[in-house]
Amino acid sequence: MKNEDEPKDKRLKGGDVQKLTMAEVAKYVGVSAMTVSRAFRQDASVSEETRKRIMEAVDALGYVLDLSAGSLSSRRSGFIAALVPSINNSNFSDTARGITDALEDTGLQLLLGYTDYSAEKEEKLIEAMLRRRPEGIILTGGSHTARARRMLDKAGIPVVETWEIPEEPINHVVGFSNGEAMSLLVRTLASQGYRRFGYIGGTTARDTRGSQRRSGFLKTVEELGLGPGRAISFGVPPITMEQGGQAIVSLLERWPDTEVVLCVSDLSAFGAIMECKRRGMSVPGDIAIAGFGDYEISSICHPSITTINVDCYGIGRQAAARLLDALQGSGEATGDEITLTGYRVVLRESTDRGAS
Amino acid sequence: MKNEDEPKDKRLKGGDVQKLTMAEVAKYVGVSAMTVSRAFRQDASVSEETRKRIMEAVDALGYVLDLSAGSLSSRRSGFIAALVPSINNSNFSDTARGITDALEDTGLQLLLGYTDYSAEKEEKLIEAMLRRRPEGIILTGGSHTARARRMLDKAGIPVVETWEIPEEPINHVVGFSNGEAMSLLVRTLASQGYRRFGYIGGTTARDTRGSQRRSGFLKTVEELGLGPGRAISFGVPPITMEQGGQAIVSLLERWPDTEVVLCVSDLSAFGAIMECKRRGMSVPGDIAIAGFGDYEISSICHPSITTINVDCYGIGRQAAARLLDALQGSGEATGDEITLTGYRVVLRESTDRGAS
DNA sequence: TCTAAAATTGTTATCGATACCATTCTGCCT
DNA sequence: AGGCAGAATGGTATCGATAACAATTTTAGA
Known part of the structure; x- marks a missing residue:
């Protein structure tokens, strides 16, 4: 609303403005946008030859897929949220690393947040995360504000609590006593x-x-x-x-x-x-x-x-694995489970x- | 495409399905969706009384704003991307913490990625990040693949390289020799x-x-x-x-x-x-x-x-600050700058x- | 050779919020 | 009283990709 004099072409460097859309790639190749969209996915049925031509055009034009548009229509954000108390603590960063590794090649991206050991900050972060419509969420510990629990419940996504065994688990648990x-x-x-x-x-x-x-x-x-x-x-x-x-x-x-x-x-x-x-x-x-x-x-x-x-790293991997299970076999899942991780x-x- | 028997109502717990939209909140309150949207922002002109009613409804219904929809139409993702070599290294996690702190209350969220000290992995991550249309990106170091540089250039967003002084900076630099x-x-x-x-x-x-x-x-x-x-x-x-x-x-x-x-x-x-x-x-x-x-x-x-x-933490804070500068004063910005951080x-x- | 099934591609509507512009309503000044 | 600035609110188009379904081409089998 303020300082809006120049057109809309504000940028820093000399490159072309990032205005490329899938439709333009499609026109360039001579196919429909839908086909371009399919070419970006593994499973979609596009002939190898067409996909090759599309990908060449993508390369030539420097097109980068826009997931924010895609996630709106597909109703899948491609995000997993995870909250840890502190990232400077190597125990928790190991867990974060485990989650990241487990998510590799699933097409899911990790949204990480730090609660600073505060339930209030956790509540705020949970809300911030849910606004991105994550497909699942991993929390540390079992102690949450009432509003946080309500939001999580309403969100209708799998929740994994980690690092301890809560008295009243929300959903899944991966941890130890x-x-x-x-x-x-x-x-x-x-x-x-x-x-x-x-x-x-x-x-x-x-x-x-x-x-x-x-x-x-x-x-x-x-x-x-x-x-x-x-x-x-x-x-x-x-x-x-x-x-x-x-x-x-x-x-x-x-x-x-x-x-x-x-x-x-x-x-x-x-x-x-x-x-x-x-x-x-x-x-x-x-x-x-x-x-x-x-x-x-x-x-x-x-x-x-x-x-x-x-097993810090394992906690992360297993938490992510539980989440992936829940996302895939949403039908037959036995529901809430507690996965005990080892210690010695x-x-x-x-x-x-x-x-x- | 597979295992899609049940309707569309797949969930785990008993809560209401997350199907609330802004329009329903609006109807509930008796205003237009646009007014609800405005109520969620600070600067927007909504009467205090209306905003209060709307927020009460939001609370009662348990509505959570959907940013993925918002960012599509506003063309602002609300993301800042940052790539660090490793999160298990406390030097870099301090930097990540600095970025996070600097971003607090700006409405921007940090998307963090780990490159494992690999330029190839960095390239893949940069692409993954750009698909989310971040408003700026913070990198560690000045060594990137040619394709990574091309993508960054095309993206038309401010870039900050940190932790060293690259020979050929892309854009902004916050670091030391x-x-x-x-x-x-x-x-x-x-x-x-x-x-x-x-x-x-x-x-x-x-x-x-x-x-x-x-x-x-x-x-x-x-x-x-x-x-x-x-x-x-x-x-x-x-x-x-x-x-x-x-x-x-x-x-x-x-x-x-x-x-x-x-x-x-x-x-x-x-x-x-x-x-x-x-x-x-x-x-x-x-x-x-x-x-x-x-x-x-x-x-x-x-x-x-x-x-x-x-000053690991300061590198993060300053990198984020440079980014915020670039995003705000996009007009008069002197352009590429090198911010030297201290060491002793x-x-x-x-x-x-x-x-x- | 012909037909059904499978693979490939296209068309249109839609996801949910916001930009943009139009409209209504206040209140105040001359 | 008239008029007008400014605040508050509403209506509509749109962001860019994808779901769903339709249309077309190819393949395979009888």
Whole structure:
């Protein structure tokens, strides 16, 4: 509405204006637009010879298909939406990568959004995504605002929740129990003789996976009769390496005789270990530390870090696969399903009782 | 074409089918569709009272705007495309985050793609993106296939190349000279007395930033009269922590008296340091090691790692800002510009001559 | 050789919102 | 009172491809 003096031909460089339409390609070749449209699809019945001529013309003219027009009439957007808490966290970027890979050659494109661990931001993003009419949507976690659930329900598209097992799944689930995984780690370390357990995590309000890990920890320590767990919260998720370092300091101030500290993620565990070393404490000699997530760093650093390996990439691949299933066999699909993904304890130097 | 028995009402849950259109909302409220459309936009002239009634109806009915229809008629897709080599690399995910943040509240949405450091994959992605008719596109690096350049040129949208200074920019550039940055690091360390320099990077064919860093290294070592640089290549980019460790082993086998090793990234530097420690070598006592990129890990780990800090997030923000400029002031824009982003040497323990 | 079936191509209507222009309605100034 | 600017709203054409169906050509079988 403003500053509209020049015609409509606003551009930057010298190339031809992007005004080519399918109809013009069709005229150039001497066929109908419909035939050009068909030539762009695999399954469509177009003679090889015609397709070849059309594709040559497309090349010569520099035509690029316009999917926004196509998706309107075909009622298929070609989008899959996925929301992750943070893309700077390699666990989630691995999941995003898994989704992308699974979508390759399906003609579906990934629309990625970051929620910053906030349900409100997730709600806004879900709406923004739905405006693009995605054919399916992948979410992280099972905690959503009421309006978000309503919108998803109305959208009538398959939904996959990942990375945890929601109490009330919307539709499909691909994930694992963060609480049980943490519990397994506690039990494993307890069986090695550790008794006085500490825990480091972020403030729990936003990060549901984090709070599940925390309560898995507390519950298990209790069950094993190892007194009340010594848990402290430090910083808003995602808790950084630096915060991990600060956290262990306050934990040890409060409970100096702690034997082993479990952290909500490898990143905070790494920060904690480095801080200990800086203060002249030996890990695992003076204190043992474990993480969660099996980030690359944990197998490389010294001491290497005991952790829970989670199949981040697989979660992405399988979530996308569930979505594709749902889109294809929409008829006979058994409906909502829970796909459990594996995890395993990886024991490394940072909790090695025999080490110095 | 296949398995199409049921009507058209295929869905999963009980909610209403997503068949609501703007016209139905309009009818419900008793206005025209056009008025509903206007109510969804900020600037449009609709009386507050009408807008309120419309929004209530939208809420009640659960209507979600359909942008794919809108973008067709308005000829504005609302998309910005961005291609990064890898999303698992925190440097690039920081850039992606910068773009996302800069786009907030502009009504523009980010379409993200991963090229895997491959120009061919980039070409395919560019085409896939252009099919969505983005209003602008952000690329990493200045190395593109001929066809990619042609497509971009034809598209008639602003293009921003980032993270380096291409010899022949397409349009806008937001980045820095990787060669000069590495050169600065070499000179800084040389001024501290280091003489025998080694270099670790990936094979150069694909990673243009990596090869610029490498040649910046070689050139500067030469200029300083410090003999031929000792550079080795190890693995395809992005080179991992583990490969960094393997690389330094072969480097030291070949040139045992190397005093300081610069790495193409902090990740490989970290891997190299850890491998040295495992082998009983002291860093920086026996050998000094530096990285590039100032990843979080480098300030936390022990020893902390000397590196080049790059404003990854700022690159994203500024790239998006350039794009927004170009989209708004399309008239008076001075056209192609190069925005230099800063970098600086961060000296840390891993190259500290005084340390043990 | 002829006919039915299959493959190929064309025609027209349509997807759902928005641009553009027309119309109606206020309120205010001379 | 007349007139007119500006706000609010409506009507219609259109964006560019594709679904659905029709028409045509080719192929294959008897």
